[in-house]
Amino acid sequence: MKMSEGVEWALHCCLSLSWVDAGEAVTATKLAAFYDLPAAYLNKQLQALVRAGIVSSAPGPRGGFQLARGLEEITLMDVVSAIEGPRSAFRCTDIRHRGPGGAFIAASETSAGGSRIPCAIAQAMRAAELGWRKHLAAQTIADIKTVIEDRSPNSGDDIRHWLTARSS
């Protein structure tokens, strides 16, 4: 099981855009050059962030991408969902209801008055994954930015200058 590398790219792009002044847009080409990434594929990830309402895009010669909402309103979960989609990693295909096992469960469900007996495996797997999602949803890009600015006080200025320079 592997998360798309687009998640790492999207998280770093959100952070980079946060250092750019409000109203200033950055192109996918420029963001891609900053991280030495393929521009067309990075653009695809940025479009996914646009669809999720995390980033907005403006057309034209001074167009590009900018954050669509405050950093404290963008959680790690928002970005992961935008890139990976909303579905859970564990997908129950209900194999217990297939084959002869299905007849045994049907008999148990009839004995229990016809109510559906939930699958204990799917429930346990989902509970574990929910804990992960809650952890991701409890952290915002603003939290990450605070850590970075504490560790590398000049990095924001450096990134802003590079991304907003007119020639490069």
Next chain:
Amino acid sequence: MKMSEGVEWALHCCLSLSWVDAGEAVTATKLAAFYDLPAAYLNKQLQALVRAGIVSSAPGPRGGFQLARGLEEITLMDVVSAIEGPRSAFRCTDIRHRGPGGAFIAASETSAGGSRIPCAIAQAMRAAELGWRKHLAAQTIADIKTVIEDRSPNSGDDIRHWLTARSS
């Protein structure tokens, strides 16, 4: 991001094998028939469980698979790792060190006395995933079995009879 369906299959197979008497082996063909799954592909998942020391396999006409250790010693994490491998879902490719951004970080690291500045994004993503793994590691197949036997008291007997019947 999607977990292989082999995880669901492997978890159900561990449970099914737990209802079979000690010393009695069940073939991949029989387990596949019970859940209406493709036998060759299920066999591949069972072999992964063998490599992880969760299940053992015996050759010969009365051979097959059986649990290699107690249910209370098989966690959900053990099974997920056996099927999906040990690597984390989020894989940091360290894009912050690529391109011009890499030079800014190098400068910050030099200012900080040469020590490596960890990536706050990778740290946050790993911390969230660690929570998930701990949750999976805290639950055993024995816990799941208790829930199932409480909900469907006869299911264990039904499954044992079907899996160990000589003809079918």
